[in-house]
Amino acid sequence: MTTFTFTKITKPAASLNGESSLPALDNIPLKKLKPAIGYDDTRGLFVGYGYVYSSFPHKALDKYTRNLEEREMDAVILENEYLRAEFIPSVGGKLWSLYDKIEKKDLLFNNPVVRYGNLSTRNAWTSGGVEFNIGERGHHAYTCDTLFTARTELDDGTPVLRFYEYNRIRSVVYQIDFWLPESSRFLFCRVRITNPTLEVTPMYWWSNAAVPDWDKGRVIVPADEAYAYDYKSGMTVVPIPYHHDADMSYYANNPCSDTFYNISEGTRRFICYTDKDGYTYAHTSTNRLKSRKMFVWGSGAGGKRWQEFLSGTGNPGSYLELQAGIAQTQEEHIPMPPLTSWEWVETYGAIRLDVGLAHGDYKLAIAEAEKQLNKIMTAEELECLLVKTKSMAISPAKELLLSGSGWGALENERRVACGENLLPEHLHFGKSGEIQGQWKNLLEKGSLGEHKTLSIPASWMRQNEWLEMMESAVKGKDKENWYSYLQLGCTYFSLHKFRFAEEALKQSAELKPNCWALYALSCLEKTYGNKEKAAEFALNAAKLNPGDISLAIAAVCRMHEVGQTIPIIEYIKSLPDEVASNSRIRLYLSYALLRQGKVAEADEELNKDGGVDVSDIREGEISITNLWFDIEEAKAKAKGRRFDRQKA
Numbered sequence: 001m002t003t004f005t006f007t008k009i010t011k012p013a014a015s016l017n018g019e020s021s022l023p024a025l026d027n028i029p030l031k032k033l034k035p036a037i038g039y040d041d042t043r044g045l046f047v048g049y050g051y052v053y054s055s056f057p058h059k060a061l062d063k064y065t066r067n068l069e070e071r072e073m074d075a076v077i078l079e080n081e082y083l084r085a086e087f088i089p090s091v092g093g094k095l096w097s098l099y100d101k102i103e104k105k106d107l108l109f110n111n112p113v114v115r116y117g118n119l120s121t122r123n124a125w126t127s128g129g130v131e132f133n134i135g136e137r138g139h140h141a142y143t144c145d146t147l148f149t150a151r152t153e154l155d156d157g158t159p160v161l162r163f164y165e166y167n168r169i170r171s172v173v174y175q176i177d178f179w180l181p182e183s184s185r186f187l188f189c190r191v192r193i194t195n196p197t198l199e200v201t202p203m204y205w206w207s208n209a210a211v212p213d214w215d216k217g218r219v220i221v222p223a224d225e226a227y228a229y230d231y232k233s234g235m236t237v238v239p240i241p242y243h244h245d246a247d248m249s250y251y252a253n254n255p256c257s258d259t260f261y262n263i264s265e266g267t268r269r270f271i272c273y274t275d276k277d278g279y280t281y282a283h284t285s286t287n288r289l290k291s292r293k294m295f296v297w298g299s300g301a302g303g304k305r306w307q308e309f310l311s312g313t314g315n316p317g318s319y320l321e322l323q324a325g326i327a328q329t330q331e332e333h334i335p336m337p338p339l340t341s342w343e344w345v346e347t348y349g350a351i352r353l354d355v356g357l358a359h360g361d362y363k364l365a366i367a368e369a370e371k372q373l374n375k376i377m378t379a380e381e382l383e384c385l386l387v388k389t390k391s392m393a394i395s396p397a398k399e400l401l402l403s404g405s406g407w408g409a410l411e412n413e414r415r416v417a418c419g420e421n422l423l424p425e426h427l428h429f430g431k432s433g434e435i436q437g438q439w440k441n442l443l444e445k446g447s448l449g450e451h452k453t454l455s456i457p458a459s460w461m462r463q464n465e466w467l468e469m470m471e472s473a474v475k476g477k478d479k480e481n482w483y484s485y486l487q488l489g490c491t492y493f494s495l496h497k498f499r500f501a502e503e504a505l506k507q508s509a510e511l512k513p514n515c516w517a518l519y520a521l522s523c524l525e526k527t528y529g530n531k532e533k534a535a536e537f538a539l540n541a542a543k544l545n546p547g548d549i550s551l552a553i554a555a556v557c558r559m560h561e562v563g564q565t566i567p568i569i570e571y572i573k574s575l576p577d578e579v580a581s582n583s584r585i586r587l588y589l590s591y592a593l594l595r596q597g598k599v600a601e602a603d604e605e606l607n608k609d610g611g612v613d614v615s616d617i618r619e620g621e622i623s624i625t626n627l628w629f630d631i632e633e634a635k636a637k638a639k640g641r642r643f644d645r646q647k648a
Contacts, residue, residue, distance in 0.1 A: 002182050004151060004159035005077040006401050009086075012068040013114035016124060016144065019059035021456040021550040023490045023516070024122065025523040027054050043328075050202020050333030051137060056494040057168055057460035058141045061124035062616045063549075064116040071114070074402060076149065076161050078180040078187070083349065085180060085187050088114075089402050092143040093163035093176065095130040098187060100350050107281050107350055109210040109319035111311050116144070118618040127310040128319070130209040130348070134193065135170045137204055137330055142167075148404035148427070150397035154179060154389065162397050164427050166408030170201050171463055172336070173408070173423050177393055185376060186282075186349035190386070191289075192393050194341045194424050202333035206293070206325040207346060209283060213318035216276040218249050218359060220369045221292050222268060223261035227329050235331075241362045249362055251296050251320050259294045260329045268379040271322050272369045278355035283322060284373055286386050288344040291328050295321040343393065345386045351376065396426045406433040410440065414465060417443055435459050442469050447477040448484045453514040454545055460487065462494050474504075482512035490520055498524060515544040515551055522558060535559045539571060552579050556588040568592040583614045591627055599634045606631060 075096075078085045084099040097110035111128030119125040120139035133140040142165055150162040164175040177190040195201050211217075221240070228238045228248075240261065241249035248254040263269060270284035271292040297307055297320065307318055324346065327334050336342065357368035377385075408429035412422050423429065432440055435458050441449045448470070451457070461467070470488040478484035489504030502524055508517040518541035525534035535558040542548070542555035552575060559568045572580050572589050579585065586605055590612065594602035606612055606627060614624065629645050636643035 002078065002080045002158055002180050004161065005079070006151070007075055007077065008072050009075040009088075010070050010072050011114050012112070013071040013073070014064050014066060014068055014116050015071075016061055016116065017063035017065065020062050021548055022059070022519055022554065023457070023460050024055045024058060024060045025490065025493050025520060026527060027060055027121070027123070045328055046202075046332040046334060047329070048331065049335070050204070052169060053496075054494060055121040055136075055141050055169075056490070057462045058122050059460075061116075061120075061122045061144055062118070064124055064615055066115070066613065066615045068113055068115065073114075074146075074149075076401070078159070078161060078178060080180050080182055080184060082183070082185050083180060083187060085178070085348075087161060087163075087178070089149040089163065090144075090146045091126050092131055092140070092145060093147040093149070094126070094132075094143075095178075095187075095348070097129060098348055103279060103350065105279070105350075106212060107348070109212050111210075113311060115310055116616075117310050118616045118621075120144070123616055127307070128210045130207060132176055132191070133204070133206045133208060134174050135167045135172070135204055137333070139208075141169065146402060146404060148400070148429070149402035150428075151399045151401060152177070152392065152395070152397040154392055158182070160392065165404045166411055166423065166429065168407055168462065170195075170203065171197050171411075172201060172203070173427065175393070175424075175427065177389075184349075185351075186347040188385070189346040189348065190343070190389055190393055191346070192341055192343045193336070195336045195338060196421065196423055198338045200335050200337055203326065203336040203342070204330075204333045205289075206323050206330060207283075207289070208295075208321050208323045209281075209348070210319045210321050211273050211281050213320065214273070214275040216359070217251055217320075218274050218365070219251055219294050219320075219322065220249065220272040220274065220280075220358070220362075220365050221261040221263065221294075222270065222366045222370065223263050223292075225262045227260040227262065228256040229258040247362075249365075251294060254294065254296050257296055258330070259296075261292045261294075262328065263290065263292065268370055268373070269324075270369065270373060271324065272351070272353075272373075273320075273322055274353055274358045274365075274369075276355075276359070278353040278358045280351050280353050280358070280369070280372075281322070282351045282369070282373060283324060283346065283348055284377075284379075284382065285324060285346040286344045286379075286383050288342060289324050289326060289346060291325045293321075293323040293325065293330070295323060343386060343390075345382055345389070347377070347382070349376075394424070394426050396428065400428055403430055406430065406436045409433075410436040413440065414443055418465070439466065442466070442473060445477070446473055448473060448481065448487060450481075451483040453482070453512055453516075456548075457483075457486070457516060460490055460494075462491060467491050467495075480511060482508045482514060482517070485511065486514065486517050486520070489517065493520060493524060498527065513544065515541040515548070518544065519551060519554060522554070526558070531558070531562045535562050535564060539567065542571070546574070547576055547579065549579050549582055553582065553584050556585055560588045560591060563595065565592040565595040569596070583612050584616075587612050587614055587623065587627065590631075594627070594630055594634065599631060599638065602627075603631050603635070 076087045086097045098107045109128045116124040124144045125139045147163040152160045161178040173194045175192045229235045246253040274280040351372040410432040485504045485508035489501045492501035505517045522534045522537035538555040538558040542551040590602045590605040633643040
């Protein structure tokens with residue numbers, strides 16, 4: 001018998017502490033994507049197409065702490081006699097764990113804590129389990145948001161867990177339905193993305209599963225080549241399984257951090273991961289989810305320490321990721337036609353392989369994996385299941401358990417007002433709320449309304465239909481409204497209409513001096529490459545609102561980038577204690593003191609109160625390490641000693 005349980009669980013978890021006050025205009029690095037070595041014009045790849053350079057209109061989630069406290073959170077558990085699947089709606093509907101009750105093994109890396117790291121498009125992200133990334137390259141904007149969560153069922157009464165949300169960057173709706181049939185060794189996942197617009201939209205999807213670090217673990221995929229990234233060659237086309245004289249199907253031998261397998265058309269889509277005894281995690285899907293990927297963390301001390309940190313003190317947290325996507329690589333988005341839905345089914349579960357075949361010739365291992373998968377369900381049967389469950393997927397849920405954001409509701413209100421069809425009508429989006437209020441006012445009254453200059457803008461908008469309304473507003477009711485020009489300028493910025501953005505933002509600042517327009521102008525100058533001017537705008541913005549931590553961090557960051565040490569020191573001295581004590585600001589202060597030759601003061605600032613601990617430091621960022629090296633080197637030099645960074 002299958003059970004569906006909506007419950008509360010308690011885990012050691014950090015606090016998100018809300019969003020940044022600033023518009024996320026340039027929080028994804030601006031870079032030119034280049035084709036891999038070995039690509040040619042017959043590959044049919046969409047490298048660089050649809051790339052976005054910020055998570056705008058979403059704000060960054062960068063205020064979290066590292067401290068873990070026991071916290072209660074909602075969870076949904078699907079369970080039968082073989083598997084127990086635990087989902088946490090508040091972290092993007094993540095499949096947190098999948099436990100094999102017969103073998104008494106976790107098929108996924110079941111993170112014992114909820115700790116955030118700076119890896120998503122909005123900064124905050126959690127490790128482990130399976131996350132489902134939609135819309136734009138990377139860990140998506142909803143990875144730490146609560147999704148709409150509902151209960152429904154198949155025709156035979158099998159309970160179904162449904163997650164869904166409106167994606168604001170692509171203006172699409174996505175829906176994920178999970179079920180665990182009685183006596184099934186596989187958890188089923190049915191995904192449906194709907195483009196309800198009249199425009200072709202770039203689409204991205206990757207299902208990312210974190211699997212445990214098993215001794216002699218081998219990854220088996222039906223492919224003989226891959227697009228792989230390694231530190232020697234960059235991205236290139238490589239043979240599978242041997243590359244650089246190593247059998248890279250054993251992840252411990254893999255010199256590549258990212259391996260995108262090229263599975264031929266007509267071949268079953270799967271990725272398996274077997275331990276030394278043939279016990280195997282298996283993921284398979286219908287044909288639309290075409291690609292598979294292995295991601296391996298760095299094997300050095302830094303990569304291992306990062307994994308350990310994300311899973312809490314004393315928990316090694318070592319895992320690799322096995323992923324599945326609609327495009328060949330993660331450098332791509334796929335053009336999705338207007339008024340279209342894309343659907344597929346995925347399965348997650350365990351099979352057992354003949355150990356000699358599993359760890360023998362690679363082609364024989366592939367054949368053995370497919371043989372065992374076919375015993376449970378063939379590729380043809382899985383495609384039939386996709387068709388069979390369509391009626392469930394387009395039917396209203398039986399019960400709404402949790403609500404997501406109000407943006408889908410606002411979009412429906414806009415569509416009603418404009419005489420357009422609603423978003424998929426079987427999905428209930430409720431009513432828009434306070435955070436959408438200014439946009440509802442624009443829709444109904446042609447104005448964004450009055451706003452105080454020090455009040456944090458509640459929300460931002462990217463969508464073209466709203467852009468047109470803002471353009472009309474500043475020609476009419478909002479002709480003298482600083483706030484409307486601010487919103488308009490930031491939307492232009494997000495669409496890379498930089499000249500229009502500059503005109504609107506300067507108009508906002510002229511109508512009423514405000515920190516938000518100055519901050520956006522700082523981002524614009526940085527985009528232009530004018531770092532000195534960017535620092536000037538950021539500092540002026542922060543001075544208008546000295547109690548805002550997000551503005552203060554942005555100001556010292558911009559000044560640090562251009563080496564303005566004295567202005568940094570003077571500015572930080574002027575800040576309220578609760579802002580000046582921020583760890584990121586203390587880091588830049590220590591740098592500035594060192595650059596001024598005040599080595600002892602820099603050392604004291606770095607190490608006081610247990611040392612600078614920047615909660616949202618990004619993986620690979622070595623600013624604290626470099627600062628410590630610089631200070632120790634300066635101290636050694638003052639004493640006439642040589643400082644060896646390699647031995648420190």
